[in-house]
Amino acid sequence: MDTGRRGLIATAVTVVCAVTVLAVPGTAFARSSSPDPSPTPGASAPLAPPTPGKDLEAVQEKLDTLYRAAARATDEYNAAEEKADQQSAEIVRLAKKIVAGKEKLRKLKDRAGAAAAAQYRGGGLPPEAHLVLSDDPREFLDGADRVRQGHHATKGLLGELTRTQEDLEQYAEDASAQWKKLEAGRKAKAAAQKKIEQQIEQAEKLESELREEERERLAELEQEAARKAQTAWLDSGVLDEIDGKASEQGKKAVRYATAQIGKPYQWGAEGPKTYDCSGLTSQAWMSAGRGIPRTSQEQWKRLRHVDVREMRPGDLVIYFGDASHVGMYIGDGAIVHAPRPGRTVTIAGAGTMPILGVVRPDAG
Structure with missing residues (x-):
């Protein structure tokens, strides 16, 4: 990444972190274990308290649970589709x-039929009879040699006919097995889609029941939780050790991913107008000439793992213990990712969600 771009990202992340805690609408919805909703010194006056009986922290936890479940189901859907x-x-x-x-069997049968017809035309006489009827012993010997060759050819032809028939039977069995798997996959895909829609519907219903000031307060809680998580990650000193340079493919992948900023999240989508988290990362690397697995869980399983302190722009950061979310590291402690339904592709702090590990798509 060139110096100007690094400076631009660093400045953007610093400003966003200070003002909105890297969690403006469209950013990750990670939550610390005990977010502190109290304002910092000098901050504006707190918003109106929530409706009596409504615990916004519990609401936030419930929303996190629902959207995480939707993310897991989205991975199931994408895997079934793949x-x-x-x-x-x-x-x-x-x-x-x-x-x-x-077609091969048809031609072989034609050849076998022609061989049988030729034998019939020859009268099917044994070699001894041809010898008796022939005036020239040399002619008989030549004929007998041709008969032996014909027998060998016929035997080979029949063997090839048998093998071809057996191959056809095996192909038919394999195709039948694939059809059964395809049908099972369709059912798994439909079940995953149902789970996704149910989780998102519950989350949207829960959010719709909040008053405007409660939604604003909820956003404030999310921002505070994200800020605490990112600060704790940075305070560990990890960023001081991360200085890896992007490969050429990595630079291309980062350019693609950051060019999608502002586009809506859509589960199961891989562009060009909408994306889910792994749809964004897989398409970004596809644009760089490197095909990678479609889902975050498969990206975690099949791509090369690298230490967090060795990550470089273009690497993929996998989140949560079930590998249900992924973002692309772009440098300066930040990722670009597609967070969840209702949000857009955005830049966030790499430490705003629990990091499972880092994987590297390219070998360079």
């Missing part, structure tokens, strides 16, 4: 093999 694509491609491949195999 498998369905692979299974469909395998079915197409097998179908082509079956078509080619049937």
Whole structure:
């Protein structure tokens, strides 16, 4: 990352962190274990208290739980969709093999029929009879040699016919098995979609029941929680040790991801108008010429792990113990990510959510 860009990001993150605690609408909804809603010295007067009986911290916790559940279900949906694509491609491949195999079998049967017809035309006489009927022993020997060659060819032809038939039967069995897997995948995808919609509907209903001042207060609590988490992460001194330089592919991935800032989150989406968290990271790396797994959980499983202190721009930061969220590190302690429904692609502090680990898509 060049000096001007590094300075720009550092300044942007500092300003955002100071004013909105890296959690403006569209930022991560991470929450510390005991957020302190009290204003800091010099801050504006607190908003009106919530409606009696409503615990906004409990509301925040419930929203976090619902949206986390939706994120896990989104990973399930994306994984089922990816498998369905692979299974469909395998079915197409097998179908082509079956078509080619049937054509090969047809030609082999034609050859076998021609061989049988030729034998019939020859009268099917044994070599001894040909010897008796032939005036020239050399002619007989030549004929006998051709007969032996014909027998070998016929035997080979019948063997190839058998193998081709067996191959066709195996292709048909494999295609049937893939169809069963595809159907199971469709059911898993439908179940995941139902879970996503239920969790989001509950969250939206809960938010809709809040008064305007309560929603503002809730946003304030989110900002405070994010600020505390990021501050604690920075206070660990980790940023002092992170000085990795982006690879050329990493720079391309970062450029793509940051160009999507402001676009809405949509579960199951991978652009170009909307994204979910892993849709953003996978497409960013695709634009850089590197295909990576579609889901955050598979990105965590299959990509190379690196120590947090060794991460560099373009690396993926995986969050929560179940690897249900991912963002892309862009340098200066910040990530770009697609947070959750109702938010947009944005820059946030890398430490605003519990970090599971870091993975590196490219080998450079």
